[in-house]
Amino acid sequence: xxxxxxxxxxxAVFLCxxxxxDTVYGWSDxxxxxxxxxxxxxxxxxxxxxxxxxxxxxxxxLSPEELARAEALLPLLEGKQEFWAMGEFVHLGExxxxxxVKALAMxxxxxRYNTIETLSIMKGVSxxxxxxxxxxxxNEIPRVREHALRVAIRLDPSKAPEAIEVMAKxxxxxxxxxxxxxxxYVRQTAVIPVLISMVTDDERFxxxxxxxxxxxxxxxxxxxxxxxxxxKQDRAVWxxxxxxxxxxxxxxxxxxxxxxxxxxP
Numbered sequence: 001x002x003x004x005x006x007x008x009x010x011x012a013v014f015l016c017x018x019x020x021x022d023t024v025y026g027w028s029d030x031x032x033x034x035x036x037x038x039x040x041x042x043x044x045x046x047x048x049x050x051x052x053x054x055x056x057x058x059x060x061x062l063s064p065e066e067l068a069r070a071e072a073l074l075p076l077l078e079g080k081q082e083f084w085a086m087g088e089f090v091h092l093g094e095x096x097x098x099x100x101v102k103a104l105a106m107x108x109x110x111x112r113y114n115t116i117e118t119l120s121i122m123k124g125v126s127x128x129x130x131x132x133x134x135x136x137x138x139n140e141i142p143r144v145r146e147h148a149l150r151v152a153i154r155l156d157p158s159k160a161p162e163a164i165e166v167m168a169k170x171x172x173x174x175x176x177x178x179x180x181x182x183x184x185y186v187r188q189t190a191v192i193p194v195l196i197s198m199v200t201d202d203e204r205f206x207x208x209x210x211x212x213x214x215x216x217x218x219x220x221x222x223x224x225x226x227x228x229x230x231x232k233q234d235r236a237v238w239x240x241x242x243x244x245x246x247x248x249x250x251x252x253x254x255x256x257x258x259x260x261x262x263x264x265p
C-alpha cells in the first residue's frame with residue numbers, strides 16, 4: 001500500500017509539471033513553439049566618443065621656471081620616479097631637449113638609457129646629433145650605444161651612416177652586430193660599402209647580419225653559398241662577388257623601395 005501510494009503521488013506531480021511546462025512553452029501548439037517566436041530587436045545605443053583630456057606637449061620656449069624644473073628632473077631619470085620624470089620631459093616638449101641631452105653625460109647608465117628612451121617617446125629629432133655622438137662613443141657601454149643608434153635611425157636615418165661606420169669597426173662584437181643589423185633601416189648607399197666590409201667579420205653572427213642587410217637594401221643575389229655554416233675563409237672568398245658588384249654599380253645604384261608584405265587572401 002505504501003509503494004502504491006508514493007507511485008500515485010509521483011505520477012500526479014509529473015503530470016502537473018508536464019502540463020505547466022506545456023502551457024508555458026507552448027509545446028502542444030506548433031504555432032506557439034519556442035523556435036518560432038521572434039522578439040523585437042532594439043539596436044544598442046550608439047557609442048559616444050570620449051572627450052580628449054590629454055595635455056598636449058609644450059611648443060613654446062621654456063620659461064626660466066620651466067628651465068629650472070627640467071634641470072631638476074635629470075637625476076630623477078633613475079629610480080622610483082623615473083617614469084614620471086620621463087613623462088614630464090615629454091610634456092615640456094621639444095624645447096626641453098637641450099637640457100635632456102645633458103643626461104647623456106651623467107654617470108648612471110640607467111639615466112643615459114632612459115634619456116634615449118625619452119627622446120624616442122617624444123620623437124625628439126633635434127636630439128639626434130647627441131644620439132649619434134653617444135652611439136660613436138667607444139667609452140659608452142654597448143647597451144646604451146646600441147639603443148642610441150636604434151633610436152637615432154628611427155628619428156632621422158640620414159645622420160646614421162657615420163655612426164654605423166664607427167660601430168662597424170668596434171672591438172665589441174655586439175656593437176658591430178648592432179651596426180650591421182640597424183643598417184638595413186638606413187636607405188642610403190653610404191652604408192653599403194660598410195656592410196660589404198663586415199661580411200668577413202671574425203664573428204659569423206656579425207657577418208650574417210651584414211649579409212642579410214645587404215640583401216634587404218640591394219636585392220642583389222650572389223651565387224648560392226651556405227652562409228649559415230660558413231667560415232671566415234669562406235666569406236673572404238665570397239665577398240669578392242659583392243665587391244665586384246658594387247664597383248660596377250655604385251655610380252648609378254639606387255636603393256629600391258622596401259618590399260611590402262603580401263596581404264593574405
